Amino acid sequence: MTTFDQVSDTASEQSTSGAATKWPRYLDATLGFDNHWHPAAFGHELGEGEFLSVTLLGDKVLLTRANGVVKAIADSCAHRGVPFSKDPLCFKAGTVSCWYHGWTYDLEDGQLVDVLTSPGSPVIGQISIKVYPVQEAKGLIFVFVGTEEAHALSEDLPPGFLDEDTHSLGIRRTVQSNWRLGVENGFDTTHIFLHRNSALIESNRLALPYGFVPADRDAMQVFDDGWPKGVLDRLADNYMPVFEAKFDGETVFAANLTGEEKKVAAQISVWVPGVLKVDPFPDPTLIQYEFYVPITETQHEYFQVLQRKISSPGDAEAFAVEFEETWVPDALHAFNDDDVWAREAQQNFYGERDGWNNEQLFPPDLCIVKWRMVASDRARGVRSARGAKA
CATH class of the missing domain: 2.20.25.10 (N-terminal domain of TfIIb)
Incomplete structure (x- = not known):
């Protein structure tokens, strides 16, 4: 595993645009990863x-x-x-x-x-x-894009997604931002501040903090041997949740916890070519997967999938009703609409104002840094408006 300081010392390379970067292939992948x-x-x-x-x-x-x-x-x-x-x-x-x-x-x-x-x-x-x-598989149609011979589907999916005792349901929609802003928004440990007023927190009685302070700088585990390849962040084990926000020593707002709230997002991981896994979420009985599929350089298709372990057809039927009545409106829309809004708000900075070279990262962004490096080093191929390359 690589610490934030070690990342800072890593030698930079050049992307095809000529920019110096520690993740050149990721920067070039404006249209995602081939093969x-x-x-x-x-x-x-x-x-x-x-x-x-x-x-x-x-x-x-x-x-x-x-x-x-x-x-x-x-x-x-x-x-x-x-x-x-x-x-x-x-x-x-x-x-x-x-x-x-x-x-x-x-x-x-x-x-x-x-x-x-x-x-x-x-x-x-x-x-x-x-x-x-x-x-x-699991209610989704997967297409292999690239010139190489297709490999096993499991190599491009988070561990557990294909488990036989699970049932998956989801929605998809088009977001007006580059696909990388989708991945990074989902994996960003401090972006949950954005959701501080979400109705889902109260309606489902969630213990969702405003942010996390890392207790262990080596909290993340990088999977770069074999497939799938990704980064796992164990939030429940290695971070101190922040439930009280202070400015200049005074409390600005605070969560009124009773101790009976449901605990979610114990661990979050992201996997090549761009799949997020939040375990559990938006309820302790569910896992949320998000796929960010490039359409153009300024659009991606956002697949939101909820998965639950089932033991009978009746379980699947009950899940389907709950999915439509509760999770689609309260979680996949009301909660994740905040994420869509945030990605689209970033597009001008990263798409028109050279944000990749002008961003100012801080220590909690280590998760994003590690994801960029794994994706840049390990993805099979790169696709951009200039074409595909290895």
């Missing part, structure tokens, strides 16, 4: 024979479900470049036809298998478009 699995949608969003267009790391991808299996293909016809998703056509399961001139592709390998407006055309079998590996 990793990323969630594209929830399974319930895609019925049999339906189509759904998504953008992952700048790639426009068309999803469809054929014979129960999700397929992903580039959302652009090789002929004149129009997106299939404007009016997707399927005349035979396992294929997609372009609405413009009838060019028809096999969803398995992307090969052009027919041209409906020119039978026997010489281009048939000579042209193909990109297809993407797909896996469906």
Whole structure:
């Protein structure tokens, strides 16, 4: 593990923009990390024979479900470049036809298998478009973006996410900020000050402090051998929670604790290519996972997933009702809306005002520093507006 002082002594390198930095590949990854699995949608969003267009790391991808299996293909016809998703056509399961001139592709390998407006055309079998590996797990559709052979899905997910005795439910929405601001907002140990007036704290009787003072500078554990790779911060064991805020020696505000409040966020971790795990949250019976998937350099898709251990179909049904009635409005919106607001408020500074070189970090930001370094050193590939590189 690396202390904050050791981080400060680490030699800087240059990003492709020419900036001196201790995390050059992270700084270059304006569109995320290539050669990793990323969630594209929830399974319930895609019925049999339906189509759904998504953008992952700048790639426009068309999803469809054929014979129960999700397929992903580039959302652009090789002929004149129009997106299939404007009016997707399927005349035979396992294929997609372009609405413009009838060019028809096999969803398995992307090969052009027919041209409906020119039978026997010489281009048939000579042209193909990109297809993407797909896996469906825990209610999510994951797409592998990159040029390498797809590795195991588990390598890009936090430990425990794929546990068989769990059930996951979630929502997704588009946030107007770079994806890195999403990851760092979620992992920031002192950003909880932002949530000080959240209705969730009172409605669910949470013991959520205004901030944390580290008791152990080596509180974080870095996982950089094997996969998945990430940083784990044990808040419950290595930090002193701050429940009273003082200014100039006088109490500004304080939490009125009774001792009966629920304790949450015992540990928070973040994993390559950009997945947060808060254990437990927003209730001791739940774990919250957040995925921040780059769309453009100024937008990311925000996947908010709650997971609970279950032992029967009845447990899953009860969770679904509770999810819709309580956790979506009170936690995933009322509470996390604060986070969305904060990320979008940062976008101008980091996107237009060279914030990566002008930010002023302080010791509690060690968690962010460690995440940047692990991601920069260990992510498989980098995607930016200038293209992908190793």
